Amino acid sequence: MSKYTGLTQEEAEKRLRIYGTNTIVEKKKSIFIATIVGELKNPIILLLIAAAFISYLLGEHAEAIAIGVVVILNVLFTLFQVYKADSAVSALKKLVLTNTLVIRDGQNQNIATSNLVPGDIVYLEAGSRVPADMRILETTYVQVNESILTGEAALIEKIVSDDATGLLYMGTMIVVGQVYAEVIKTGTSTEFGTIAEQMRSVDESETNLQKKLKKLTKFLGLIGLIGAGLVFCISFIQDKNLFESFLLTVSLAVAVVPEGLPAVMTAILSIGVGKMASRGVIMRRLDAIETLGDITVLATDKTGTLTQNKMSVVSVWNKNTHLKSLTEKDILTLSFLYNTSVRSVPTIEGKSEYIGDPTEIALREYFDTLEVSAHDIAKYEVIEETPFSSETRTKSVLIQKGDTQYVCINGAPEILLENAYNISAEKKIELEHELQKCASKGLRTIAFGVGHTKETVYIMGFVALQDPLRPGIYDAISDAKDMGIRTILITGDNPLTAESIAIEAGITTKEGTYLTGAMIELMSDEELIKELKKVTVFARISPSQKLRLVSLLQASGEMVAMTGDGVNDAPALKKADVGVAMGKSGTDVAKEAADAVVTDDNYVTLISGISEGRAIVRRIELATTFFVAGNIGEFLYVLIALVFGLPIISPLQILFINLITDAVPALALSFAPVKIYKQKQEKRFTGLLQIPEYIYIAVASTILAGSALGVTFVFRESSEVAITSAFVMLMVLQQIMLADIWLGMIEHVRELKKLIHTSILGAMSLTAVVILFIFNNRFFENLFNLTPIPLSATIYFLYAFIVYFAYICTRVENTA
Numbered sequence: 001m002s003k004y005t006g007l008t009q010e011e012a013e014k015r016l017r018i019y020g021t022n023t024i025v026e027k028k029k030s031i032f033i034a035t036i037v038g039e040l041k042n043p044i045i046l047l048l049i050a051a052a053f054i055s056y057l058l059g060e061h062a063e064a065i066a067i068g069v070v071v072i073l074n075v076l077f078t079l080f081q082v083y084k085a086d087s088a089v090s091a092l093k094k095l096v097l098t099n100t101l102v103i104r105d106g107q108n109q110n111i112a113t114s115n116l117v118p119g120d121i122v123y124l125e126a127g128s129r130v131p132a133d134m135r136i137l138e139t140t141y142v143q144v145n146e147s148i149l150t151g152e153a154a155l156i157e158k159i160v161s162d163d164a165t166g167l168l169y170m171g172t173m174i175v176v177g178q179v180y181a182e183v184i185k186t187g188t189s190t191e192f193g194t195i196a197e198q199m200r201s202v203d204e205s206e207t208n209l210q211k212k213l214k215k216l217t218k219f220l221g222l223i224g225l226i227g228a229g230l231v232f233c234i235s236f237i238q239d240k241n242l243f244e245s246f247l248l249t250v251s252l253a254v255a256v257v258p259e260g261l262p263a264v265m266t267a268i269l270s271i272g273v274g275k276m277a278s279r280g281v282i283m284r285r286l287d288a289i290e291t292l293g294d295i296t297v298l299a300t301d302k303t304g305t306l307t308q309n310k311m312s313v314v315s316v317w318n319k320n321t322h323l324k325s326l327t328e329k330d331i332l333t334l335s336f337l338y339n340t341s342v343r344s345v346p347t348i349e350g351k352s353e354y355i356g357d358p359t360e361i362a363l364r365e366y367f368d369t370l371e372v373s374a375h376d377i378a379k380y381e382v383i384e385e386t387p388f389s390s391e392t393r394t395k396s397v398l399i400q401k402g403d404t405q406y407v408c409i410n411g412a413p414e415i416l417l418e419n420a421y422n423i424s425a426e427k428k429i430e431l432e433h434e435l436q437k438c439a440s441k442g443l444r445t446i447a448f449g450v451g452h453t454k455e456t457v458y459i460m461g462f463v464a465l466q467d468p469l470r471p472g473i474y475d476a477i478s479d480a481k482d483m484g485i486r487t488i489l490i491t492g493d494n495p496l497t498a499e500s501i502a503i504e505a506g507i508t509t510k511e512g513t514y515l516t517g518a519m520i521e522l523m524s525d526e527e528l529i530k531e532l533k534k535v536t537v538f539a540r541i542s543p544s545q546k547l548r549l550v551s552l553l554q555a556s557g558e559m560v561a562m563t564g565d566g567v568n569d570a571p572a573l574k575k576a577d578v579g580v581a582m583g584k585s586g587t588d589v590a591k592e593a594a595d596a597v598v599t600d601d602n603y604v605t606l607i608s609g610i611s612e613g614r615a616i617v618r619r620i621e622l623a624t625t626f627f628v629a630g631n632i633g634e635f636l637y638v639l640i641a642l643v644f645g646l647p648i649i650s651p652l653q654i655l656f657i658n659l660i661t662d663a664v665p666a667l668a669l670s671f672a673p674v675k676i677y678k679q680k681q682e683k684r685f686t687g688l689l690q691i692p693e694y695i696y697i698a699v700a701s702t703i704l705a706g707s708a709l710g711v712t713f714v715f716r717e718s719s720e721v722a723i724t725s726a727f728v729m730l731m732v733l734q735q736i737m738l739a740d741i742w743l744g745m746i747e748h749v750r751e752l753k754k755l756i757h758t759s760i761l762g763a764m765s766l767t768a769v770v771i772l773f774i775f776n777n778r779f780f781e782n783l784f785n786l787t788p789i790p791l792s793a794t795i796y797f798l799y800a801f802i803v804y805f806a807y808i809c810t811r812v813e814n815t816a
Contacts, residue, residue, distance in 0.1 A: 004137070004180065006103035006121040015117035022116040022132055022186035036075060067652060073659060100131045101342070101355060108342045108355060118183050124168075125178040125340060126387060127590070133190040134168040134181035136160050140385040142177035144168060177387050178340060212688045216624070220256050220631070227256065227635065231642055256635040258627035264663060265620050268670045272616035280599045281609025282583070288595035292578045293614035295485060295561040297553055299546075299576070302491040302498060303444075304358070304585050304601045305563050306505055307467040311362030314443065315464045317434050333372050338385060338397035338408060339364050358585070359446070362465055391542065393492065396454065407454050412540075413447035413462055413494075420449060420459045431459065438464040439496030442504065469505055476604040477506045483610070488536045490546055495539035502537045516540045520548075529556050546572040563598075563606070564590050580606060623669045624688050626741050629697040630662055630734045633704030637712075637726070640705065646712045647719040649727050653784055661731045661767045665738050668762065700740075704733050707800035714796060720787040728789065729800060731771055735764050736804055 007015070049071060056064035099110045103121040113131040116122070122134065130144070136158055143155040146169065155175055159165055168174075168181055170190040187193060228249040235245040273283055283289055303309055341356030341364045354361040381400045388395035394411030409416060413435050417428060438445050443464040451457035477487050489502050495514045502508045514537035520528055529552050538549060546562075550572050553560045562569075562576035565586040570593040573579030581594035582601040591597055598606050634654060641648045689697075711725040774780035781787075 004103045004121045005106040007105075007117070007119050009104055012104055012115075012117050012120065015119060016115060019117055019186055019189075021114045023114050036079070067655070098129070098131070110355060116183055116186055118186060120183040122181050122183060123178070123342065124174050124181065126174055126176055128174045129592075130168045130170055130172045130174065132170050132183045132187075133185035133192075134183050136166045136168060137180045137182055139177060139179040140382075141387070142179045143175050145173040145175050216628075216688060220258065220628070223256055223635075227639055231639065234642060256631050258624075258631050258658070258662075261624060261627045261663075261666075264623050264627075264666045264670070267667055268616060268619045268623060271670045272612065272619065276609050276612045276616075279608045279612055280583075280602070280605040281612070282597045282599060283595070283613075284591075284597060285595045288578050289613045290617050291559065292561065292596065292610055293617045295559045295578060295610070297558045297560045298480060298485050298487050298606075299490050299550065299553070299560060299562045299572075300487060300603055301563050301565065301569075302489055302493055302501055303467060304565065304582060305603045305606075306469060306473055306489070306501060308470050309358045309467065309585060309601060311358045311444070311465045311467050313362055313366035313463050314466045315438075316366075317431075317461045317464070333367075333370070333376060333380070338382070338395065338399075338410070339367070358467075359444075359465065363446075363463065366463070405452065407451050407457060409449045409454075409457055410446055413445050414540075416447040416449050416457070416459050420457060423459060431462075435462065435494070436496060439494045440500060442466075442497055442500035444493060444497055469501070470602055470604060472604045474504075474506045476607045480607050480610075483614075485610070486536070488538065490538045490541050490549060492541055493539055495537070498539040499537050508536045513537065514539055517542050517545050520545060525552060525555075528552055532556060543569070543571065547575055550575050561610075563603075564594075565601070569593075619669050621689055621693060622741050623666050625693045625696060626666055626669070626734075626738060627662065629700040629737060630704065630730075631658070632697060633701035633708075634658075634730060636701060636705035637708045637730070640709055641712060646709070646716055647722040647726075649723050649730070650785070653723075653727050656784070657727075657730055657734070660770060662734060665735065665764060665767055668738070669741075696741075700737055703800070703804055704730065704737070707733055707796075707803070710800070711793060711796045715790075715793070718787075720785060721789065721793075724786050725789055725793050725796075727784070727786070728771070729797065731767070732797070733800060733804065735767055736801065738764065740804070 049068075052064045052067040052071070098113045100113045100116060101123045102109055102111055102116065103123070104111075108123070116132050120132075121137065122131070124130065136142075137160065139158065139160065142158050144158055146156055157165075158168065158179070167184075168179070170185075170192040185191075232245050232249040235249075236242070269289070273289070276283060276289075283292075300306060339360050341354040341360040343354055354364055379401050382397060383400050383405065384398040386396045388411070392411070393415050394409055396407060396409045399406050399408060413431070417423070417431065435445055443466055445462050445464050447459055447462040449457040449459045480487055487507050489498055489507055491498050495516050499508070499511060499514050502514075503511070513535055515531060515535050516538075517540045520531075520538070520541075523531065528548075532549070532553055533556070538545075541549070546564075546569065550560055550562055554575075554577065560576045561578040561580055562572050563580045563582065564570070564573050565582040569581075569590050573581065573590060573593040578596060579594035580596045580598060581590040583591075583597045583599035584601045586594075586597070586601075596609070598609070634657065638648055638654075640646075708726040708729045711729050712722045715722040715725055774784065775786060
């Protein structure tokens with residue numbers, strides 16, 4: 001138990017009411033105003049507003065009002081989706097709120113960082129972000145990164161002092177050491193609060209998906225403008241008046257641009273990201289969703305990701321033959337005394353548990369079984385501590401007992417073996433044999449040594465710890481293989497331990513095929529790239545070597561996702577195409593360097609998240625395919641009908657198709673299941689879509705345009721009948737196209753029970769109801785200039801359905 005008592009819970013709650021929460025209040029952005037302004041800048045919307053205005057001036061009041069209503073509906077639809085996306089992002093922010101270890105009522109407690117108040121006593125260690133402005137109370141050695149405030153990356157050593165060297169500032173990072181500190185300022189009163197306004201002024205950049213969509217929309221818009229210019233010239237030459245030529249131009253421009261696609265894509269993203277969060281994968285950057293779906297190599301850590309991160313000591317090997325003044329209990333007490341885990345506040349049932357690093361917790365729990373009394377511990381005084389370093393892979397503490405000082409070192413056995421003082425060859429062989437036996441069983445080993453100085457340390461023995469695999473790991477790695485993802489294990493642990501775990505998990509099937517950090521140091525980049533194609537286990541790897549491995553994997557053409565939790569993982573997480581931090585064990589440094597956070601530290605959860613990420617991208621691809629195929633079909637119909645002097649549906653009818661019978665049904669794709677879990681992710685040919693989607697667009701748009709032109713040609717003598725028939729043909733065929741595209745979303749298209757999904761059927765049923773409604777309402781019949789369709793038209797509708805159905809059957813046969 002800590003020597004500090006901290007605030008009482010009652011006093012802390014009182015101060016929380018006085019000082020408020022420990023948060024930087026965000027200035028609410030006017031996203032709705034920005035969305036409206038953005039929509040009004042859209043060239044198509046401006047064109048429609050101009051069409052409505054001219055229609056009104058020419059006395060076409062009903063059409064002008066109708067076009068105005070469509071513009072308003074489009075803006076409202078977009079606003080609704082922006083609101084949903086903003087709500088989803090806000091919900092995700094709540095999921096990544098951090099906790100801080102404080103002392104209240106003399107007990108260690110993990111509380112929400114936002115509930116810290118001035119006067120709280122906080123414990124921080126390497127990897128923690130400083131949650132408030134604080135004054136250091138106790139530390140042996142601590143270094144802090146204050147670059148977020150100063151812009152300087154150099155580490156700053158802090159000490160117990162009354163000046164700035166004894167202060168910790170909100171937002172800075174503990175990089176080395178541990179510290180007890182008292183909160184002096186919270187929230188907007190902190191130094192970080194003074195620069196919050198500058199941070200708010202930075203606009204968020206567009207995601208890759210948004211950029212690709214904008215690029216596609218601009219391309220289609222360019223085609224529409226060029227086509228519209230041609231249409232205007234042809235129409236005007238054919239002795240039509242200026243207004244009619246203008247309306248035809250608007251028709252073509254509206255036909256080619258998928259107005260509803262941005263809103264639908266926003267819906268798919270917001271819903272999909274929510275699903276990923278519910279599965280335990282929180283995306284810190286939306287554009288990383290697409291990259292996550294494209295990864296080919298997943299570089300994972302062992303402890304906590306593949307294993308349960310529930311360490312337990314299973315054996316202690318102690319063969320002390322030196323320092324005769326120390327008993328076995330003394331040796332074990334010295335070995336376990338320097339431990340950073342702390343006991344939490346007791347629950348209602350009176351139970352408490354240790355908080356901290358799982359290895360430290362396991363050692364502390366074992367130490368508790370040794371029946372070492374408080375009197376035994378009081379014999380020793382800690383003089384100096386050297387925290388664990390990933391470079392040295394050891395930690396040490398200088399302890400004094402009476403007039404005698406002892407140096408105790410814990411760490412990697414091979415490091416202690418190499419530096420141990422006066423160890424005999426026979427004893428070294430014996431110790432190495434015992435270590436190999438443990439490693440071959442997948443056990444983690446930590447050696448401990450004691451001496452009077454660092455230069456005269458004797459190895460006293462080692463502890464073997466067990467950390468079992470997580471349930472479902474083997475199946476998850478198998479699923480990753482089915483998705484074209486190769487899993488490689490990169491760890492700082494013993495190679496035999498790593499290999500044993502890798503074999504049990506299914507990462508590798510061969511023994512002796514690992515590489516160690518020492519081995520890869522001797523390899524050139526070219527040699528290592530060759531080995532990376534076949535080796536899946538890398539052990540005793542340093543942080544710089546992790547970075548090198550990720551860089552070379554990328555250089556060889558791989559898309560790399562990297563998991564990590566420590567401060568030393570941050571460079572590799574940043575370098576990877578997708579950095580994935582651990583939500584439970586991960587340090588703040590790792591989380592901020594990562595693109596995604598796995599809330600339960602589980603490899604199985606990550607694979608589930610990758611599957612959902614691929615589903616999000618696939619839904620966007622399919623929604624884009626649906627919109628573009630329909631709009632290109634409308635574009636071809638209008639252009640060809642004009643060239644051959646056939647009747648053409650009005651701009652209002654095209655808008656109705658695009659925004660009502662296209663956009664609303666397409667939203668169903670946001671909810672429909674996508675079964676691509678066991679398909680390899682193909683590289684996209686260009687932009688959002690792949691080559692098969694372009695082929696589909698070409699065929700489907702041709703069938704759509706050809707069918708509409710067919711009925712228009714047959715009933716050309718009556719323009720009202722021809723236009724009504726073409727209007728209905730386009731609406732109905734696009735619903736068939738929606739069902740056809742969803743066929744491509746399911747895994748086994750021959751399983752008819754999977755064809756039934758409420759979102760798709762609901763959307764198609766709603767569209768059918770809308771079509772029937774406008775054909776049985778005099779106002780809409782007059783607005784759209786509709787007329788009853790002759791019975792003979794059903795033959796042509798049936799023919800179009802047969803042609804499309806034949807195409808569907810061809811696709812089913814090729815994908816079944």
